[in-house]
Amino acid sequence: MSKQHTLIMPLDMHLHLRDGVMLETVAPLTSYTFSGAVIMPNLVPPVTSKEAVIAYKERILSACGYEMQENDFMDEDGLGGGDFEPLMTLFYQNYDEGFIEEIQDEIFAIKLYPAGITTNSEGGVKSFDIETMRPTLEAMERLHIPLLVHGETDGFVMDREAEFMSIYELLAGNFPDLKIVMEHITTKAAVDMLDKYANLYATITIHHLLITLDDVAGGMMKPHLFCKPIAKRPEDREALLKIALNAHPKVMFGSDSAPHPQDKKEACGCAAGVFTAPIALQLLCELFDDHGKLNNLQSFVSDNAQSIYGICPEFKEVTLVKEAFKVPEKYGNVVPMYSGETIAWSIEDVL
């Protein structure tokens, strides 16, 4: 009998679901195997109001095939609404305290983008002036709302994340009670920050654990592996692998799965984003198994996030089996990572 491994309540702590037809295509692929996912707010226009948060959550649940029950979308435990919970985020702007108080029950976190740094981030932060940001960040601190950060400067592409470390230091040092998550980290520089500030955490994608810039542009150029932050150097990947495989308690899985239609990827100007949602757990099993670290995967893919955020996801049990899974060429019009290739692990059962 093939080797099996069961994951309890997997969580994707960084996910792009987009909207409209794309949302309908990709949301069920995540809700099938994950108990919850942190939903990115970089729609067009970005999610910046209570009404927009609630309406987007309704559209997500509807796309997943769930009906949202009035007043039931955020349970007492901070989760709820069926067996998949979209953990909603608000697009960071300098909001006043009253607004944040009013919206706090509808959101899980606030997501900060530097202006123009990635897909649909034009309305993000133009200048990291701490005094301008202080009222918002102090309100978040007081209300225990985490700050999730896309940490890149507008510098040279291979240096952007490392250059952003000084901004993480500024934020973490000035707001010691604010929970700050360095999203989708890709560098040794970011890994090294984790043990420097008690209030700094991180998510890591599956693709940044598997690839370097060599895979994106070392042989043929691979648009479906192009994302922001871009995959970095081998020594960066090694540093990420070390903390992920050992389930460093401040690190969580966040796929940053980011679907684009095929014609926006295979084009003169290819949009940034790797689509991994439906293959993430299989790839994680394969990776952790190959390194003899399968026993640490539960922490990386769920337990750490539960501890860090103090959340109790709806029950879900996903059993994977070490049997070959051929990745579909496409999901709708979205080409996934490893399209048409084979992964050593498959989803066996979801309870």
Add this chain to the structure above:
Amino acid sequence: MSKQHTLIMPLDMHLHLRDGVMLETVAPLTSYTFSGAVIMPNLVPPVTSKEAVIAYKERILSACGYEMQENDFMDEDGLGGGDFEPLMTLFYQNYDEGFIEEIQDEIFAIKLYPAGITTNSEGGVKSFDIETMRPTLEAMERLHIPLLVHGETDGFVMDREAEFMSIYELLAGNFPDLKIVMEHITTKAAVDMLDKYANLYATITIHHLLITLDDVAGGMMKPHLFCKPIAKRPEDREALLKIALNAHPKVMFGSDSAPHPQDKKEACGCAAGVFTAPIALQLLCELFDDHGKLNNLQSFVSDNAQSIYGICPEFKEVTLVKEAFKVPEKYGNVVPMYSGETIAWSIEDVL
């Protein structure tokens, strides 16, 4: 009246013309404005025999609209055959001396590819064992045949050229009378080598003077700017610019213009190569003019190569004018660099 600048006998010291329909499409675009071009031998199969060299040269001249006259394709001065001269290269293998003696009159240089390092290079050098290579390289030394080198290791994509410097040192040190050209250099590491060995020279492309990895993958990913060696860091580009704009006497223009059909560029796996042949002189004029270095362009684009190789190209006079030139979307099915964009300089006249 618009500013004008005349270039005498421009030379492209590194050019891919491919074969068949592609050759027919691109060859005339080079022969129109250049007096000569060094033709890369990485066809399928590579050019490794006298017959193949002669036949390929015939096909090139035919594509350019010239008839090759028997025994006239290589004049006494080392050039000849109408007003465009394809300077033929042989694909490096460990050849015996007799073969090289027999072929010497048909070739301008021998081009060395590490095996598998770029398009159609599978038959290249697998191991840089100097003693194995010595008979070939000593014969080339004795017969004054230059060695042109694609200098990349199979390491991490951003390090490949810098890592290759030790092989250049080995070659330049062991064969001091062999003229070695570091082709399409992209790094400060290669620039720094130029003054270290008397027998080391370099070609530089126009695209590596204009772009860094930021342009390829810093915003959207741009397949038509993807090439090997990949564009590097800003400080690398600065080092290249400095020696090109000042017409360092050991540096020559070589476009490395490398056409691929559009569907091979805008695809899941995008082939390496930037197509610049028909816009190279316009871009060079714009770049040198912007830096107030127009007077150095003649050396970079022709005189240095004439001195380094001791060649006298057929006469050609190309006059450019500072008037906007809109780059065609495509040449045949090949998308050029800056497709649809505007360059400040145009070709005014070719005599």
